[in-house]
Amino acid sequence: MEYLVFVNEYLHEMNLVTIIFRIVCAVVAGTIIGIDRSEKRRVAGYKTHAIVCLGAALVMLTGEYIFRQYGGSGDLARLGAQVISGVGFLGVGTIIVTGNNQVKGLTTAASLWTCSCIGLAIGIGFYSGALASVAALLLIFRYFKLINYYVNKHLRAVEVYIELESAQYISGFLEFIREKDCKVSSFEIGPARMKDEGISILATIETGRMRTCTDVLELLRSIPGIRTVEEYNC
Template sequence: MDMEFPLLSMRETLLRLLLACVLGGIIGLEREKSHRPAGFRTHLIVCMGSCLIMLTSHHMFYRFHLFSNADPARLSQGVISGIGFLGAGTIMREGNNIKGLTTAASIWGVSCIGLSMGAGLYTLSIIAALLQMGILVWGNRFPGRFIQREITFSLILKVQGDTEILPLFDAAVDQYGVYIADMNISKEGDKQSINCTLAIKEGQKRGFVNYFYNNKNVIEVSVLDLG
């Protein structure tokens, strides 16, 4: 006895597409507001397209379910795999900082929401969209309650006279638990200088920099925040 897999009505199909656009657009607005490379339109299109793929899979399952080798689920699997290429385009490296990982994950999440909506899981899709929106808006505040944020900055120090700059610098690094990403030491006449890129807990930075400002042997302190 053949199984029946009724086709969706046009009304049901359009409703799912519209809701996918709404959910993807809402999440995209948050990324747009944060000036991310993938914003409102990208998230909306990804969510709508993923929904369309799932609707197409449903239609193919109805049309070809009698064929033993037919596997319409491959379409949705392709979305999950292929969306990685789009997400990779949002990831950028600036010096020691990597940006865009959250946006890439957001695009992947939106594609999953679109697939879920295309499958007719309305409540699950809406809850997932609300959770993703909440993570994007408030997620970066939560870790700060338990873990101090680490910041990266460039530091240039100059000393003059008989003072050895490296022992002075090492003492401060050990005291404040600083991570050295890059460092160059140079000497010109009776002046020594260090040009370095450092990472430190946000609450420790002021004390670390003041350590050099308050040292009479240091003639120049230059700080540039990198993120």
């Protein structure tokens, strides 16, 4: 027990060994977090996460160095605050809007921001908080899919992208929805992807009668005049 106490106290000192240790921990933590994003072919993968975590740790090490070197005249929190706000430009770069107005990359942006916070924690020597955060983030990446599956399975509203052969089928589409005891809560008309006479519809449909998202999609595919039905959140 005394040995563990000694190691803990030593790792919170400011020397070459602890500096290298914190930098290595930051790179490892960022890499572990980024592996999940790399497996999903996201824009920001393990290298980006590792670099962000490393940079954040270095900022906190620099802040602690200034604090110790100049007799407490530096503000440790100031540099860290700039990292938390400044890393936002990376997050914005990972968020894209697809051709169907579907937003992607929010999870990757959030993981980058959290990765920078973990780097700050490691850089100042808050190892327990950083380790717990890495574990929590991995749990979210790996096992929250089950929650997502359950939620999508029991959705009572579904966002869909639909392509119709022509505008004359819109009234039939809306009438079919009403007959099936569903409700269209949002509705937007635009051109189809193919430059022809077809049109596209972005709609949010409230399912009603305890139907599942999959049931509604099957109903939509049976409507005359519909060429394509794609789900957003199923």
